[in-house]
Amino acid sequence: MTYKMNVYKKILALDASVHSCSVALLEKYCIKYYFAKCNKNHTEKILPMLKKILRQGNNITNTIDAIAFSRGPGLFTSTRITINCAQGLFLGFQVPLISISSFNIIAEKIWRKKKINNVIILIHSSKNKFYWAIYNRNKQGIWFGEKTEESIEKKLIIFKINKLNGYWAITGNTLLIQEIIKNKKNNLFLYHYHFKYFHAQDMIPIAISKLKNKQTTKLKNIIPVYLE
Template identity: 30%
Template structure:
């Protein structure tokens, strides 16, 4: 594929994953580690680098899942990425968790039109509709994802309203469909429910060659939902 060496990490959902692109090969570790991301992510990084005999400063760039996802998970991923990249002065590639699942749909099912929805709790989903486009770069042909419906947080009903305006064959990915939309009739369901760092690497490669990198100091998590109103318990201020 390329002599590029990239490390990808993701903690934005209940999945915790690390993947390495090195000498054209991808290796990865994936766990469901809800509420233990902070304990697992660094040992997983050490393990996958150790297996390849690499040090952090030998990477070309660090890739991370920038959200959307759980507030805590997105913060953990952004903080770890920032700390690692800043420590050895690595450029960073921020990848959408929704786009990572679309990439998984392409690689597993050859799907080129994907409806992505992550359960956002409180009867809402993080949603986008993505369409694959092939682009030719200096090292060959790659896939890029175009937003047909922009990333947003919305109700399941609003998702279906927007999805019903689309034409063609679409595949669904993400926990949002299982949580709220299991009876949807707008697209074919897939078994892909969680993002993985493995597929973030495939998204990141063309971004690297398009110079779509940022510095560690520029890392910003993407929550989509900026304000959350919590019901106060009776008798509590």
């Protein structure tokens, strides 16, 4: 599929960090993308997608301006597959790498769908802990929140959320979200967004912002983040 964007850059984005695979390419002001659900065999899904998106008809894309990839939080094997693909593409294209948090991808998707610029994300990571973050989008379209990402106990998350106010989207673990909504303060308004899959098309606006602000990642500095 394709949709338009008012930026003349050629950026490739890819994600296979949880239960889906997707790739996207910004080219000539348009984003082309492919998506597939998959609980396993991510490599068998994402490699044909990359080949397909880099070769549209008889045209082979042999130059791009940047490669964006999801560094997690995600599942161990699928996050490694994403990073390995990005590393291989870097060796071929020799262009800037842009590391993007999968939580930032969720926040951008919620903005695209609901235009909510304050987002709370809660993903169950272990028996008693949740990986969580709060993301905020400013008027220039820049997201802030990577530094808030951490794995903590449920009671501490509830305490921190009750220190917030205003209108927020909240997504992730349904049981915990229901408990939070039931016990929230009156000046905190929460919209429960039911998130299912990451999508590489939502990485493109983030990648544009990071590329503009020279927030790229060296190959040796790639650090994956795992949910387990």
